[in-house]
Amino acid sequence: MSDDTPSGTPKDTHYATLRRAHRDRKRTDGGAAPAGALKRRPQPGRPAPAGRVRLYGIHTVAAALNNPHRKLHSLLVTRNALARLEIAEDAIRCPVEMVEPKRLDAELGGEAVHQGVMLETEPLPAIRLSDLGKARLVIVLDQVTDPHNVGAILRSATAFGADALVTTARHSPQESGVLAKAASGALEHVTQIEVVNLADALSALSKQGFRTIGLDSDGPESFEASLSGERIAIVLGAEGKGLRQKTQATVDALARLEMPGAIRSLNVSNAAAIALYATRRHLG
Numbered sequence: 001m002s003d004d005t006p007s008g009t010p011k012d013t014h015y016a017t018l019r020r021a022h023r024d025r026k027r028t029d030g031g032a033a034p035a036g037a038l039k040r041r042p043q044p045g046r047p048a049p050a051g052r053v054r055l056y057g058i059h060t061v062a063a064a065l066n067n068p069h070r071k072l073h074s075l076l077v078t079r080n081a082l083a084r085l086e087i088a089e090d091a092i093r094c095p096v097e098m099v100e101p102k103r104l105d106a107e108l109g110g111e112a113v114h115q116g117v118m119l120e121t122e123p124l125p126a127i128r129l130s131d132l133g134k135a136r137l138v139i140v141l142d143q144v145t146d147p148h149n150v151g152a153i154l155r156s157a158t159a160f161g162a163d164a165l166v167t168t169a170r171h172s173p174q175e176s177g178v179l180a181k182a183a184s185g186a187l188e189h190v191t192q193i194e195v196v197n198l199a200d201a202l203s204a205l206s207k208q209g210f211r212t213i214g215l216d217s218d219g220p221e222s223f224e225a226s227l228s229g230e231r232i233a234i235v236l237g238a239e240g241k242g243l244r245q246k247t248q249a250t251v252d253a254l255a256r257l258e259m260p261g262a263i264r265s266l267n268v269s270n271a272a273a274i275a276l277y278a279t280r281r282h283l284g
Contacts, residue, residue: 053122056104057180060185061075064185070122072092074094074096074097075095076118077096077117080116082117104116112177124187124188135164136232137162139233144172145238149239150172154186154187157186157272160276198250199246205233211231211253213252216248217264219253223278235251236268
């Protein structure tokens with residue numbers, strides 16, 4: 001009895017060859033890739049021109065467009081996203097270009113959740129500690145480098161009416177699309193101050209009448225007990241290493257958040273939100 005096996009080829013080997021060919025055809029036709037196959041990495045976006053940042057996301061861009069202190073350069077937006085911004089096109093203070101989503105993917109990269117809009121702008125103008133005026137509530141970050149954490153802190157700072165966020169020139173995220181998206185518009189509502197030497201900045205805040213309180217899980221007193229006076233600066237360190245030794249020696253007080261549970265430390269953005277709530281209640 002004859003079959004289709006080529007002459008001189010063992011039958012099992014022939015069938016194995018046919019199975020491999022069938023699998024190859026499935027991959028070519030869009031079939032599922034074999035287990036363990038590498039996923040294609042999202043394509044990176046194009047860098048912003050020197051001296052500019054690219055903001056994206058509906059809430060982020062809407063807040064930036066409504067900020068009179070922003071110097072705007074261009075807005076790339078889909079028709080649907082423009083409607084969601086709820087801003088008349090003729091009221092936008094920069095050129096507007098209608099685009100398809102794939103154009104934004106190319107500009108921002110495959111990982112950016114742009115929601116159909118990208119604003120090219122200059123960073124917000126920097127101010128100095130001496131420009132705080134009548135500010136009563138300030139957040140100070142000691143080398144918190146994750147832009148997602150800083151963005152979340154900005155959101156809480158906006159919600160609880162903080163007047164400013166102080167960061168260091170080094171070991172802190174610069175204004176960027178990632179940070180602004182995490183802040184979801186809060187970047188436009190909290191004054192940001194960049195300093196070179198954090199210890200000097202803390203001393204300057206104390207001279208201005210601020211009580212500087214560093215959060216530390218081993219602090220000698222509870223955070224609520226450390227609150228006094230009418231001007232408060234909450235100082236938070238990076239996750240893991242916490243406040244640097246020099247910072248601990250410079251603040252007016254070290255305090256802990258009371259946590260009776262099994263975990264004695266929180267994500268820095270969560271700790272910031274709790275401290276802001278307690279401070280706002282103290283300030284009234």
